[in-house]
Amino acid sequence: MTVGNTTTQRPADATATGAAVEIDQVAVRFRTKKKDVTALRDVSLRIEPGEFVSIVGASGCGKSTLLKLVSGLLRPSSGQVRLHGEDVRGPRRDIGYVFQRAALLEWRTARKNILLQAEMRRLPKAQVRQRVDELIEMTGLTGFEDAYPNELSGGMQQRVALCRALLHRPPVLLMDEPFGALDALTREQMNVELRRIWRETGTTVLLVTHSIAEAVYLANRVIVMTPRPGTVAEVIDVDLPVERDYGKTMSEPEFARATGRIRDLLGATTTAE
Amino acid sequence: MAAQSAIEQREPTAPARTPAPAARRPGRTGGGLLRFVQHTWRPAAVLAAIFVVWWAVTAAGLVKPYLVPSPGTTLDVVLAQIGYFAHHTWITTYETIFGFAIAIVVGVLSAVVMVYSPTVEKSLYPLLLFAQVIPKIAIAPLFIVWLGFGLTPKVVVAVLMAFFPIVISTVTGLKSIDPEMLQLSATMGAGPGQTFRKIRFPAALPHLFAGLKVAATMAVTGAVVGEFVGANEGLGYVILQANGNLDTPTLFAGLLIMSLLGVVLFVVVELLEYFVLPWHASRRTDAATTSL
Structure with a gap:
């Protein structure tokens, strides 16, 4: 763990698998009074150290649940979650968590x-x-x-x-709609700053968001989820340069392609319901 | 908690990233005292008006002096027997504060236990409710039988009266914690003790103080009820004696001092809240509730 290490900010990735976060065949079921609800099913993901990954999907598709699994605040009903090769069994201290409300x-x-x-x-x-x-x-x-x-x-x-x-x-930063309560202008500002901070710290970031533009602007990869029971619909690689000017990025063809694809996926899955 | 509204209020000033050194909290310096006076003068004026009406009614002879004595007569009675009143006031004050203090300790402790153990909560709640609904005036004689004629039964009745609002408010406060705060605490590797000390208990304080304010006035009532049932000192005894002798000036004096006692205790709790919780929302608005 890199707590207190002042020389390097990159997480040590000298683990067996090398991945920062591994989610393997995970399902989460909640039992309510009336019925069992499947929040997540069959989710498998692998996130490399230093990656910025956004997660988008309809409300209630289990995006936040995914972050809770990684942090160990929630145990999966089946499957495995690993953080730096270690099984997640309880609340993890080697993460940073940012909620929608501060x-x-x-x-x-x-x-x-x-x-x-x-x-x-x-x-x-x-x-x-x-x-x-x-x-x-x-x-x-x-x-x-x-x-x-x-x-x-x-x-x-x-x-x-x-x-x-x-x-x-923390080697891994989990953000659960951190800018959801902000106005559009402040939100753009925060996006630019988060991008810069991510580059300065080199932390692995998992960002849950409702904003497709935010997801694409910030991330290397965007995970699109299906409605409940949530699972990964598609993982979209964002092929934008590392240096991302906000205005310029918005007008890039690659930006339009990625956001368009995500919109298709989210739109298609909601009409299919 | 108030994140949404805070955003709306503050957003216009946000993008300009200028330091705000003047953004200090109100109420920590002399400005706070000034505000206290500002909020106090209105209720004080109303009180004064009531005294004026009382004086006018008695001075005009609208009621017989043996039914309602004039403010002057009442004051004379107090001044003439200042030692007598001081002694009995001290006794009631002592019972009240002692009972209030015990109620705080027992109330807060049982609230904490109840919040952390649903089993204890379920078993204790009916008992609590029973202790609350049983009329204290009816059960007080029993305490005299059990605990004798001294101060103890009065303190016990005061505790019984003050205990309930403290428990309820503390339980509510401890339960109203934002679940995300607790999750955050877990990701910080904090133990239950740390979480309680640094997050949960401070967050419950506004609720606790609301209960303390109710409890403060209840404690006075409790002590006096205890004295009514069987005592040879205290303001309750003074009032009973005066009543028996048709000595309305002394009766009025006793009543006034007793009310004053409750008000003073209430204000002390409010002031304490003001200094302990300068951050609390109700203190931020100008309509602060200094209730005297």
């Missing part, structure tokens, strides 16, 4: 909210202080360190949540 503690300033991660992990203070300053600068929070969440805009709150998720240099 989930900040109202009684803590931005800086102290970021530091919650360090306190829970009992990381040495001196080392953490510098890291927090780094993150605050990287995410553009400078000047807002001592503001309380209610004094911050939605975008700023998500920046704080992102800093908190990145503090311990």
Whole structure:
């Protein structure tokens, strides 16, 4: 694990399989009072270290469930989930998690909210202080360190949540519709910044989103899921340059191809229902 | 929690990425005291008006003095027997605060246990409810029989009265935690103790304080009910004595002091809340609820 490692930000991939995340024939079934619900069935995925993978699909198709499986917050009913070659058996500490709502503690300033991660992990203070300053600068929070969440805009709150998720240099970052509650303009801004932050940190990112444009702009690969019971409909490789100017990328033929394909898939699957 | 609304409110200022050094919280400095005065003068004025009406009615002779004494007579009675009133007020204050403190400790602890163990919650809830619905005035004589004539039975009745709102509010507060916060805590590798100390308990404090405010006034009632049933000191005893002697000025004095006691305790809890939870939503709005 790379927690506390200050020289390299790339996760060590010296595991047997080399994959950052492996999902193997996974199914998830919930039992409610009336009936059994299959949230996910027959999902297999392999995500390489340093990849940025977006997951799109209709509401309720199990996108978030997939992230919960990877983080160990949820156990699969069948199949296996591996993180860096290790079986996921319970909540994993070697990940960062960002939710749709920033989930900040109202009684803590931005800086102290970021530091919650360090306190829970009992990381040495001196080392953490510098890291927090780094993150605050990287995410553009400078000047807002001592503001309380209610004094911050939605975008700023998500920046704080992102800093908190990145503090311990997690090799895998899980993001569950992190920009879903933001207005369109702030969202584009955050997309550009997330792309930059991803390139600076080299973290593996799994991003669940409802925005097709966001999914394609940010990712190397987009996983399109079918409606419930969710499974992988298609994995789309995004063949765009590493350097992605937001406006330019939107007008690339490859961008149009990828978004068009995803729209077809999502549209087709919803009309088929 | 208020993420959505906060976004709407704050968004216009967001894209301009200018530092906001002036964005300090209100209520930590003298400005807070000023605001306190601003919110206090209206209820104070209403109280004063009531006294004026009371004075006018008695001064005009609309009611007989032995039914409603004038404010002046009442004050004279207090001043003439200041030691007597001080002693009995102290006794009731002591019972109230002692009962309130025990109710807080027992109430918060049982709430925590109930939240973490559904089994305990299911078994304890009916008992709690029973303790709440049984009329305290009816059960108080039993405590006198069991615990004697001293302060203990009064404290017990005060605890019984104050306990219930504290338990209910703390349970509600601890259960209202955002599940995502708990999941986040799990991914941070936090143990149950850490999660409770750093996330769950602080998040429950606004609820807890709501319960404490109700409980504070209940504790006074409890102590006085205990005194009514059997006592030789305390404000409840003073009122009973005065009633027996048709001594309405003393009766009124006792009532006023007793009400004042409840109000003071309530305000103390509010002030405590104000300083412990400056972040809490209800404190942010200008319509803050300083209720005196």
